[in-house]
Amino acid sequence: MPWHKSLLVRLLLTTIAIAVVSVGATAWLAVQTTTRAIQEERGQVLSDDTDILRQLSGFAATHADWSGVQSPVRALSHTMGRRIALVAEDGRTIADSAAPGTALPARASATVDPLNTDTYTEPGAQLAGIDPRAVGPYLLPAAERAQVKALAHKRLTCVRAYLSGGSVRQLPSGRSVVILDGGEASVPSECADGALSTPTRTEQKALDELSSLTAPCLSLDGEKERAATPPTGIGSDFIPGSTTATDAPGRRPSGSRQTQKCLDDARRTQLDPYVAPRARLYLGALGQQPSGFDLSPANKARIVGVAGLVLVVTVAVTTVVAIRLVRPLRALTAAAQQPPQRHTRVAVTTKDETGYLAAAFNDLTARRQQLEAQRKAMVSDIAHELRTPLTNIRGWLEVTRDGLLEPDPDLIASLHDEALLLQHIIDDLQDLAAADAGTLALHRECVRADDLVAQTVSAHRTRAASSDIRLRTSTDPGLSLDADPVRMRQVLGNLTSNALRHTPAGGTVTLTARQAGELAVLTVEDTGSGITAEDLPHVFERFWRAEKSRSRSTGGSGLGLSIVRQFVEAHEGTVTVDSEPGKGCVFTIRLPRAHHADRRTP
Helix, strand or coil, X not given: CCHHHCHHHHHHHHHHHHHHHHHHHHHHHHHHHHHHHHHHCCCCCHHHHHHHHHHHHHHHHHCCCCCCCHHHHHHHHHHHCEEEEEEECCCCEEEECCCCCCCCCCCCCEEECCCCCCCCCCCCHHHHCCCCCCCHHHCCCHHHHHHHHHHHHHHHHHHHCCCCCCEEEECCCCCEEEECCCCCCCCCCCCCCCCCCCCCHHHHHHHHHHHHHHHHHHHHCCCXXXXXXXXXXXXXXXXXXXXXXXXXXXXXXXXXXXXXXXXXXXXXHHHHHHCCCCEEEEEEECCCCCCCCCCCHHHHHHHHHHHHHHHHHHHHHHHHHHHXXXXXXXXXXXHHCCXXXXXXXXXXXXXXXXXXXXXXXXXXXXXHHHHHHHHHHHHHHHHHHHHHHHHHHHHHHHHHHCCCCCCCHHHHHHHHHHHHHHHHHHHHHHHHHHHHHCXXXXXXXXXXXXXXXXXXXXXXXXXXXXXXXXXXXXXXXXXXXXXXXXXXXXHHHHHHHHHXXXXXXCCEEEEEEEEECCEEEEEEEECCCCCCCCCHHHCCCCCCCCCCCCCCCCCCCCXXXXXXXXXXXXXCCEEEEEEECCCEEEEEEEEEECCCHHHCCC
């Protein structure tokens, strides 16, 4: 079948066309609306969102909760022109610059957590993931701030005697540090007296608490000696309450990875009570839908129009295809619903699967009509075959009953022959019925072909001699069949009997058995009158005879060759006939060959 005429291909192409139109229309709408939304928000830069996150992270780092964050959120929203919303982990809204009831954007922009910050805008935050503005217990009171500031200025004066530049900067905890200029790595040794880096009372208290928090995990890591020192692992250069080192801001404390993880976890545990709980930050454009799409009346009308057009096209195409599919199927249904005697052929209008189905239906109708004709003919043939012997038996019995004839031995022998004929016909019909029903019992075993041929010849030798017909055999040595010996003797006996019946005096009937690969080939060849070409297709039909007169002098019951075909097919074999009028016939049987001769049953 050409691929372009295939019903499956046409359905696939139709489906693909509909899908392409639908996807194309949807993609066009998505591109149009998304492009418009992006153009309207093009003026907003990423730095604004980052600055909002930085400021809210600073609020969380310096407050134990989110109380009072509503005012800063509104101020930031007004300044940045962005909608800002903070939502707690449990879904509770902490603060929102939009009107109450306004839906949140689809996804959170960031998480505000000063102990696990994801922003790089605040110096030092990227070192440990902790916002440097989260100082907690390290926050110095005013007196200690003044004391540390004085020490810082004193060190700066010393530094300037050796180096140029430098300045004093105050950390979020209130501690003052010296910042070197010109890329200097550290302060001169003459100025590093250790006074500036000595923890104050407030810082020492916080460091002792941090040391107790790090002691368990440092002991597990085999860091007992390091646990005895300040948990920072830096020594005199450590700046209490910070992750930086004196005169070298941004430098990471040394130590193993496990030790540093222990220190970072302990610092988070220590600072947790002093910072606000983590919250999700939602950012969006003021006065816009959370998704960024402009669902204006014009856009809504466009969506509805395109969707309607796609729907109309889909329905129209599907309707046309469905009508072309349903029309021949309805014709088939109407034809199938007709009574058996009124079954008609269906017109084949297409060359696709539906057309092939209609042609198959027409073939099935023709075969059914042929089988019905064969059934009627078979009933007539059975009645004809049974009527003759029954008529003979009835006639002789009536003559004997009326006293017109004495029941002598010849009469009894004649009646016995007619009864045997009836029994033979009934047995043949029973065998055929069992074969048709699939209940024919086969007792298969390994049968030697030469024995089978010899037994058949022995059974028909007397008849052949009385008719002056020669019986000849030819078998391959060692050839065996996997077959039922009784049924196969019946097969060869029917073929031999048929050959003897149609072979004139002085003729020859030859039985051969040879090997052909995995098959055993048995043949029965005669030199009789042969069969015409137009009669060959009917040879294995039931009750068929080449002689139209149906004379019993030249033919049997008409079931022998039908039984041959049924028995051979029951053995997974085939039987064929070749003939030329005036030169005889050759019946050829092909059966599976047995591979183990020792399977023969005695």
